[in-house]
Amino acid sequence: MGFQEVFGALPEASARAPGRVNLLGEHTDYQEGYVLPTPIPYFTQVEAGRAEGRVEAYSETLGELRARPLASPAQGDFLDYLLGVVWALREAGHPVPGARFYVRSQVPLGAGLSSSAALEVAALKALRALYRLPLSDLEVALLAQRAEVAYVGVRCGIMDQMAASLGEVGQALFLDTRTLEHENLPLPQGTRVAVLDLGLSRRLAEGGYNQRRQEAEEAARRLGVRSLREVADLCLVESLPSPLDRRARHIVSENLRVLRGVEALRKGDAGGFGALMTQSHRSLAQDYEVSLPELDALVEAALEAGALGAKLTGAGFGGAVVALVAEALWEDFQRTLRDRFPGLRLL
Numbered sequence: 001m002g003f004q005e006v007f008g009a010l011p012e013a014s015a016r017a018p019g020r021v022n023l024l025g026e027h028t029d030y031q032e033g034y035v036l037p038t039p040i041p042y043f044t045q046v047e048a049g050r051a052e053g054r055v056e057a058y059s060e061t062l063g064e065l066r067a068r069p070l071a072s073p074a075q076g077d078f079l080d081y082l083l084g085v086v087w088a089l090r091e092a093g094h095p096v097p098g099a100r101f102y103v104r105s106q107v108p109l110g111a112g113l114s115s116s117a118a119l120e121v122a123a124l125k126a127l128r129a130l131y132r133l134p135l136s137d138l139e140v141a142l143l144a145q146r147a148e149v150a151y152v153g154v155r156c157g158i159m160d161q162m163a164a165s166l167g168e169v170g171q172a173l174f175l176d177t178r179t180l181e182h183e184n185l186p187l188p189q190g191t192r193v194a195v196l197d198l199g200l201s202r203r204l205a206e207g208g209y210n211q212r213r214q215e216a217e218e219a220a221r222r223l224g225v226r227s228l229r230e231v232a233d234l235c236l237v238e239s240l241p242s243p244l245d246r247r248a249r250h251i252v253s254e255n256l257r258v259l260r261g262v263e264a265l266r267k268g269d270a271g272g273f274g275a276l277m278t279q280s281h282r283s284l285a286q287d288y289e290v291s292l293p294e295l296d297a298l299v300e301a302a303l304e305a306g307a308l309g310a311k312l313t314g315a316g317f318g319g320a321v322v323a324l325v326a327e328a329l330w331e332d333f334q335r336t337l338r339d340r341f342p343g344l345r346l347l
């Protein structure tokens, strides 16, 4: 199948965007903090053509063709993301009359690898080319987030869309989510980023995510700051009632870990960087309470198999684990983990 078979015409534009893992800076982006994601070499490819008054799309992964008029509300299917980006563009004043899309994705769905951000960003970049829209990659990321929050209805931060739009494979995207200043930094030489996916369901993710956001907002309010990014002194969080003290401690310490991680990357210190990833996981498990026993077991197994560091990636409550592994150990690492977890998908 292809665009032409589905729509009877050739595509007029195409673009692609990758999925991501987050190396450090988890649950900080909705409190104006620092993040450090890296794209994975798995892409969503979108081909686009013109249409009037509606959005049509074929998903090769799902084998589904969907079409709805521009003003339709979200319905909970993949077309929402595409209607959402067209809606966000029109709302921002860009003259987009509609579109048809053919979507091919290598990014695993539902694994916490940001397949939705990859789809939004790829679609926006295809529309940018199709309708010659004067948009920077940064504006693409912001429009993608707007589509997801205001149209699809998921209250995400900006990390995933920034990684999909501005990230480069093999580099970590150091992003200050308060100013949107960003820099791509090379990953340590002689290492590999491994993604370990047990296919854990993320059913509880949305409710848990929104609850953590509220707790973080409440902690900031009680500390009298605009966001927890303002808090540099870890002692301050001790005055908060439980569990807000632990939630705030995670966010404040996680921001420090990102800054230390950036220093480690600048020095090429793979061991130091890996240790920060593992500390991040422990903080996410104990203070932020977004891990699962299966994710903890996967992190421990990755460390036992020789990883320099490992942590859950993304919102938690399921999803995947990311590990930093020395290139020289890669074959052994893979074998050990596959033997131990037969259903494991290793990217």
Ligand code: GLA
Binding pocket: 022, 025, 026, 027, 028, 029, 030, 156, 157, 158, 159, 160, 314, 315, 316
């Ligand atoms: C999800 C959200 C991101 C971020 C992470 C947690 O992936 O989409 O914005 O908040 O969770 O770090």
